Amino acid sequence: FTLYRNFYDAYAREWQNGNSRWDIIDMARLTRALRPEGINWPDHDDGKPSFRLEALTAANNIEHAGAHDALVDVYATIAFAKLIKTAQPKLYDFIYQHRGKNAISPLMNIHERTPFIHTSRMYPSEYCGTALVVPIAKDPTNNNGIIVYDLRHDPSDLINEDADTLRERLYSKTADLAEKGLSRPALKTLHINKCPIVVPENTLNDEAAKRLDIDREQHYKHLAMLNDAGDLTQKLNAIFKAREFDAVDDPDASLYGGGFFSGNDKRKMDLVREAGAEQLKLLSLPFDDARLEEMLFRYRARNWSESLSAEEQAQWQQYRQERLNGDNEKILSFDRFFNDIQTCRSEELTDKQRQVLDKLEAYGQQLQAEVS
Known part of the structure; x- marks a missing residue:
């Protein structure tokens, strides 16, 4: 929001100059899940895998004095990424080369429903957040979203329950579902423009499958059930339809609800940032987006009140x-x-x-x- 309110492109840092949203923690999860050799992997007291940075660095003798200091954590994260690249270079290179959506998209074969391995914090930590999933539909509200199903789970509820019931369960709190003896539908949206961790199914060897409780026979039985159910698009569209939130009428708070600025407005925003107090006072900028006129007034008032x-x-x-x-x-x-x-x-x-x-x-x- 600080970038947005000060007339910077709030999203440019995620794509300009070859930048991406690549997150090392999910690569670490996948590495432990599929190719753990060559790295020491710590556990929590309950025996579940730990991916806390300070635990990973301590287990692998990586310098990390002053943990939670932002710069120290950056250097420690880079060092751990180097360790993965050294220990498992093929896996590292595949993940790195498949950060962008153009590289990832071929794995998203909805028509053929081809399963692949996906790692996300949304999946159980005891399995390193890793699952064998199948793409089953496009997200109706996001062109970069692919709805995937975790094949660990029997899809009978998805097939037989109505969309409203499934939608309610999808967005319910875990504790509330547990009280009713229910579970959340094994659905999630995978965003191909957010550097998701995905690899082909053939990267899963027998040892990793056992470690992740992936029973291929059972998983493919669940896949067959989904295929026999036919086209689930209409039901999934109803489940994933846009959620309604309170309208935001404050332009300073409308980063997410107000849409993207046009190229014309972005050029004018550059002029705003480059201008000093006196220039801002004289600028006449007919913006396309209604938010920007009020935002410009507040920008001047906060930074150059003497120009008012x-x-x-x-x-x-x-x-x-x-x-x-x-x-x-x-x-x-x-x-x-x-x-x-x-x-x-x-x-x-x-x-x-x-x-x-x-x-x-x-x-x-x-x-x-x-x-x-």
């Missing part, structure tokens, strides 16, 4: 008063801000933490005086 006219100053003051003194639970008001600080002070704190709270409280008091 008397009328604009009054408009900004009224906006701040209404927002910071209101009772909208979704907005951090002064009352909530100071109450949260007092709640934090009731906990056991270090001197540094108390100093941070002192500075926050002083800032809030200064701002409150300005808008009163």
Whole structure:
């Protein structure tokens, strides 16, 4: 949101200059699941695999002093990725070369319903988040989404239950389902533009299948049941139809609900960022997107309040008063801000933490005086 409110392309960092959303943790999960040799893999106390960075680095003698310091964690993550590349170069190279959606798409054969291996935190941790899945439909709300089914599970409910029942279960809390003796449908959307971890089924050897509780005979029985059920597209479209959320009418908070900016608007946003206070005051930019005019006013007010006219100053003051003194639970008001600080002070704190709270409280008091 900081990028968005300051007229930067909020998504450019994910694709410009060859960038991607590739996440090392899912590659680590897959490596442990399929090709664990050459790496020490730690477990939690309950025996389930641990993929906490500090546990992985400790088990493999990787320097990681100051864990949870952002830069230290970056270097440790890179070092662990290098370890995977050294220990399992073929697997590493395949995953790296199949980050982009154009490389991944050929594995998504919905018509033939060809199974493949998929790793995601949505699958049980005892199986390293890895499952043998089959693509069964396109997501009706996302052109980059493929609906996949986890073949560990009997698809009878998917075939026989109505769409409304399945949709309710899909979005229910796990605890609520457990109380009713129900389970979540074994469905998820795989986003081909988010560097999902997918590899062909033939990468699964017998040892890995046993480790992941993948019984091929049973899995293919479940696949046959899905195939015998015919076209499930209509039901899946109903299950995955767009969910309704409260409308967001604040342009500063409309990053996700307001759509993408046009190329024309992006060029004008570049001009906004390059302009100084006096230039911003004189800029006339007829935006295509209705959000941007109000966002530009707030951008000027936050960063160059001296550039505002008397009328604009009054408009900004009224906006701040209404927002910071209101009772909208979704907005951090002064009352909530100071109450949260007092709640934090009731906990056991270090001197540094108390100093941070002192500075926050002083800032809030200064701002409150300005808008009163």
